[in-house]
Amino acid sequence: MFKIQTLNNISRIGLERLPAGQYNVASDQTDPDALLVRSADLHKIEIPASVRAIGRAGAGTNNIPVAEMSKRGVPVFNAPGANANAVKELVLAGMLLSSRNIPDALAFVSTLPEHADAHHAMEAEKKRFVGSELSGKTLGVVGLGAIGVRVANAARALGMRVFGFDPHMTVDGAWQLSADVVKAGSLNELYAASDFISFHVPLNDATRGVFKAESLQVARRGVVLLNFARDGIIDAGALKAGLDDGTIGRYVTDFPSKEQAVHPRVIGLPHLGASTAEAEENCAVMVVDQLRDFLENGNVLNSVNFPNTRMAREGKARLCIANQNRPGMIGRLSQVLGEAGLNIAQMHNASRGELAYTLVDIDSPADAAALETIAAVEGILALRVV
Ligand SMILES: NC(=O)c1ccc[n+]([C@@H]2O[C@H](COP(=O)([O-])OP(=O)(O)OC[C@H]3O[C@@H](n4cnc5c(N)ncnc54)[C@H](O)[C@@H]3O)[C@@H](O)[C@H]2O)c1
Numbered sequence: 316m317f318k319i320q321t322l323n324n325i326s327r328i329g330l331e332r333l334p335a336g337q338y339n340v341a342s343d344q345t346d347p348d349a350l351l352v353r354s355a356d357l358h359k360i361e362i363p364a365s366v367r368a369i370g371r372a373g374a375g376t377n378n379i380p381v382a383e384m385s386k387r388g389v390p391v392f393n394a395p396g397a398n399a400n401a402v403k404e405l406v407l408a409g410m411l412l413s414s415r416n417i418p419d420a421l422a423f424v425s426t427l428p429e430h431a432d433a434h435h436a437m438e439a440e441k442k443r444f445v446g447s448e449l450s451g452k453t454l455g456v457v458g459l460g461a462i463g464v465r466v467a468n469a470a471r472a473l474g475m476r477v478f479g480f481d482p483h484m485t486v487d488g489a490w491q492l493s494a495d496v497v498k499a500g501s502l503n504e505l506y507a508a509s510d511f512i513s514f515h516v517p518l519n520d521a522t523r524g525v526f527k528a529e530s531l532q533v534a535r536r537g538v539v540l541l542n543f544a545r546d547g548i549i550d551a552g553a554l555k556a557g558l559d560d561g562t563i564g565r566y567v568t569d570f571p572s573k574e575q576a577v578h579p580r581v582i583g584l585p586h587l588g589a590s591t592a593e594a595e596e597n598c599a600v601m602v603v604d605q606l607r608d609f610l611e612n613g614n615v616l617n618s619v620n621f622p623n624t625r626m627a628r629e630g631k632a633r634l635c636i637a638n639q640n641r642p643g644m645i646g647r648l649s650q651v652l653g654e655a656g657l658n659i660a661q662m663h664n665a666s667r668g669e670l671a672y673t674l675v676d677i678d679s680p681a682d683a684a685a686l687e688t689i690a691a692v693e694g695i696l697a698l699r700v701v
């Protein structure tokens with residue numbers, strides 16, 4: 316029986332893919348085999364030594380100590396693209412909320428009961444909320460991954476000019492991107508050209524503060540910034556200065572700080588990007604299936620720290636070995652298996668950065684002594700038999 320600990324609400328439809336006789340799923344577990352999370356901050360808790368895998372029902376993994384898990388030989392899975400459409404739709408809403416002054420107009424409408432003639436008040440006051448159209452405006456998209464590509468294409472369909480910047484864009488992403496999207500040579504080129512700038516990058520050391528004080532010097536006056544990526548992508552000091560002096564016309568964010576939440580130029584949402592029934596289900600289904608295949612077969616798909624590794628089952632048992640990626644490991648493993656009298660039916664090895672992962676199907680079950688010897692090989696980070 317595998318024990319799965321959930322640290323956030325995970326869509327029931329995803330959890331139903333874990334058969335009750337084989338999986339015990341609960342928010343409270345002792346020695347869980349795997350953790351299933353959304354935005355729970357795992358940096359703040361001690362991850363039990365029993366944990367063999369972590370599943371993130373979503374895209375961002377900055378809430379998970381991925382480097383530490385790699386050292387423990389624990390894969391972290393996410394659900395790439397599974398909530399991208401939901402975020403795209405909210406970004407479009409964010410552009411419309413700001414361009415048509417919708418939050419201010421809604422606030423005014425909520426005061427109508429105070430007016431003797433509500434109809435007259437409405438017609439008299441509507442000039443305060445005159446907006447502008449998206450068609451013909453320029454959107455800059457920073458990060459052209461699952462979300463950024465969809466946002467860029469949707470903006471093109473609305474008649475916007477679109478600039479994109481992503482030095483690490485994948486070939487698949489490029490195939491999906493509208494040919495009309497202009498490749499920006501630099502962030503500053505994108506900032507200088509854009510009426511709206513939307514950020515769709517993961518939060519890491521390279522992207523923290525990607526919009527900063529110097530960016531204000533090149534940005535168009537009144538630019539609308541949209542942050543549905545993470546708090547920290549936009550430098551807080553630069554943001555405040557830009558909002559206060561009007562360089563930034565509006566800041567539409569899924570991650571408002573207390574101070575930003577009450578700023579008149581900020582439109583804040585409570586991290587709703589992926590909060591649709593469809594996205595929650597897509598993410599849960601994808602990550603649960605990946606977690607199951609790892610726990611039951613050792614296969615790896617869509618891990619952020621392990622290489623994709625898949626092998627059809629053969630033999631009597633399978634060894635799943637995470638090890639340091641250095642010369643001589645496979646030779647040493649084969650030697651130890653041979654000395655333990657274990658014949659290799661088939662084997663698959665793949666590496667990613669400093670980590671390597673090996674699946675070995677063996678013709679006879681390995682006893683405890685053999686497993687202990689294998690696990691003791693220098694450079695082995697984790698060993699499981701499935
Ligand atoms: N608001 C929400 O609810 C919500 C939902 C999903 C994702 N997100 C956030 O959005 C981020 C992006 O999600 P995604 O699904 O598009 O991920 P993704 O991995 O498909 O795309 C990220 C893109 O950013 C690019 N990138 C990385 N570093 C860059 C840099 N320095 N400059 C420019 N581009 C860079 C990558 O090449 C990649 O194409 C996630 O990491 C997460 O933090 C938020």
Ligand SMILES: O=C(O)[C@H](O)COP(=O)(O)O
Binds near residue numbers: 353398586588
């Ligand atoms: O990175 C993500 O997928 C989003 O930020 C969604 O987070 P959530 O699953 O907590 O809504």
